[in-house]
Amino acid sequence: MTTTSTPATVDPVDVSRPVHRAELTQGERWTRSLTITVDGPAGSGKSTIARLVAESLGFNYVETGATYRALGWLALERGIPLDDGARLRGLAIAQPTNLGYHEGRWVVRIAGVDVTDAIREPRIDDAASKVASHDGVRDVLVARQRQLSLDRDSVLDGRDCGTTVRPDADLKIFITADLEERARRRGGQQDELGTSKSDDVAQDLAARDARDAKQSGAADDAIVVDTTTMGIQEGVDLVVDQWLERRRELLGQEITQGRTADEWINNEAGLANFDRVLSRTRPIWEKGFRLKSVGVERVPDGPCLFIANHASMWDPAFLITPLNRVIRYMGKAELAENRYVKNMADAIGFFPVRRGAGDRVALHIGEEVLRRGDSLGVFPEGTRVYEGRLARPRQGAARLALVTGVPIVPVAIYGNRWSESLFRVTVAFGRPHTFDGQLATPDNIRRATTQVWGDVQELWDALRADRSF
Numbered sequence: 478m479t480t481t482s483t484p485a486t487v488d489p490v491d492v493s494r495p496v497h498r499a500e501l502t503q504g505e506r507w508t509r510s511l512t513i514t515v516d517g518p519a520g521s522g523k524s525t526i527a528r529l530v531a532e533s534l535g536f537n538y539v540e541t542g543a544t545y546r547a548l549g550w551l552a553l554e555r556g557i558p559l560d561d562g563a564r565l566r567g568l569a570i571a572q573p574t575n576l577g578y579h580e581g582r583w584v585v586r587i588a589g590v591d592v593t594d595a596i597r598e599p600r601i602d603d604a605a606s607k608v609a610s611h612d613g614v615r616d617v618l619v620a621r622q623r624q625l626s627l628d629r630d631s632v633l634d635g636r637d638c639g640t641t642v643r644p645d646a647d648l649k650i651f652i653t654a655d656l657e658e659r660a661r662r663r664g665g666q667q668d669e670l671g672t673s674k675s676d677d678v679a680q681d682l683a684a685r686d687a688r689d690a691k692q693s694g695a696a697d698d699a700i701v702v703d704t705t706t707m708g709i710q711e712g713v714d715l716v717v718d719q720w721l722e723r724r725r726e727l728l729g730q731e732i733t734q735g736r737t738a739d740e741w742i743n744n745e746a747g748l749a750n751f752d753r754v755l756s757r758t759r760p761i762w763e764k765g766f767r768l769k770s771v772g773v774e775r776v777p778d779g780p781c782l783f784i785a786n787h788a789s790m791w792d793p794a795f796l797i798t799p800l801n802r803v804i805r806y807m808g809k810a811e812l813a814e815n816r817y818v819k820n821m822a823d824a825i826g827f828f829p830v831r832r833g834a835g836d837r838v839a840l841h842i843g844e845e846v847l848r849r850g851d852s853l854g855v856f857p858e859g860t861r862v863y864e865g866r867l868a869r870p871r872q873g874a875a876r877l878a879l880v881t882g883v884p885i886v887p888v889a890i891y892g893n894r895w896s897e898s899l900f901r902v903t904v905a906f907g908r909p910h911t912f913d914g915q916l917a918t919p920d921n922i923r924r925a926t927t928q929v930w931g932d933v934q935e936l937w938d939a940l941r942a943d944r945s946f
């Protein structure tokens with residue numbers, strides 16, 4: 478095979494350092510994804526913990542080590558010497574590794590090949606570590622790892638994620654464990670995978686530690702977690718708790734429509750008016766719109782996520798009135814400025830979302846609202862829909878349910894469009910879905926969305942059939 482050199486005029490690798498959240502403008506922060514880095518040596522439990530944290534929080538999981546492993550695998554496949562930094566760099570540029578989730582697992586692909594299992598062989602431990610020792614290769618792979626983590630909330634797992642890949646991360650964790658314990662775990666892993674087992678796991682690990690040492694330090698602002706005497710779940714819970722604390726801190730600094738995110742989450746001043754506003758407006762909904770409901774008895778007492786179709790700006794009132802309790806809503810930011818609806822919106826604990834802007838702050842406010850024990854109403858069609866059918870739902874609500882463990886109640890509203898009724902609205906509450914013990918993986922989120930939206934559609938069809946005369 479001949480060596481192809483990259484043309485000198487093209488440097489496809491962007492190594493610019495990411496910018497810290499604090500340096501961004503408010504508008505940029507709203508859309509900025511959130512990042513957790515989990516670094517540490519092999520066998521520390523770091524990868525398992527990082528993956529489970531990502532799946533608990535509904536985050537994307539970026540296993541940076543897999544990019545080194547995949548490149549090592551491909552280099553062996555193609556007979557490229559592991560000490561030829563220039564050729565390896567060229568290969569890394571030409572063949573970017575893809576990380577994604579498919580049918581229940583995180584999949585690693587390079588050069589069109591699924592290498593998820595192949596890269597766990599002990600021979601790849603060694604190849605990856607050698608590949609990773611070339612600075613020219615690291616530049617390329619670090620840029621790729623950044624790219625894989627930028628557009629979605631992500632957990633990055635590796636050695637230098639907190640120091641080099643995402644020095645701008647919102648939370649940095651460094652996981653360690655005694656060498657002896659790490660060797661015991663790594664040996665167990667090799668048994669489990671059925672891969673050929675190296676003779677002296679501890680010795681291999683120590684050699685790899687030494688070779689990886691230069692890129693393996695904890696960031697100054699990392700939280701160090703020693704897992705020597707800790708179970709995996711304990712480690713996961715610890716990181717998730719650290720994250721929730723850190724996020725509250727971040728949201729406390731975030732100002733949106735004149736209030737801090739914390740003020741929107743609690744909104745005690747607005748909610749204090751709930752009973753008064755509800756009793757005052759009840760006649761509008763019950764007499765004016767002849768609001769009727771079915772299935773109220775199915776709704777559990779505690780916090781729920783109500784998922785409904787959406788056609789009228791009064792839909793929140795149509796859900797709240799029959800249940801007689803607070804349901805918070807994410808609404809377009811303009812509502813906070815509209816003096817006619819502002820007080821009513823405030824009384825049900827509305828909080829703003831900047832639509833079309835990929836507003837992430839609003840989603841995290843929503844999660845905190847559920848965590849504080851309030852119910853939340855979501856219209857997953859994203860905008861009001863007027864045609865005689867329901868639109869395709871977005872998946873954010875199912876993610877919230879899986880992350881918080883709050884049940885979803887499917888709801889259909891009929892008669893909320895002029896074409897359907899003249900002031901005759903019916904709301905149907907369906908059977909709740911609970912997702913206990915399910916992680917917020919992409920598959921589970923998709924499945925939950927499909928199930929719940931199927932129920933909404935069925936309830937809506939039933940209401941429509943009932944009304945067709």
Ligand code: DC
Binds near residue numbers: 545634638689
């Ligand atoms: O975590 P792991 O064993 O899958 O990592 C494989 C190799 O890649 C390891 O020897 C160190 C290297 N690596 C790195 O240098 N920087 C990272 N962020 C991740 C892994």
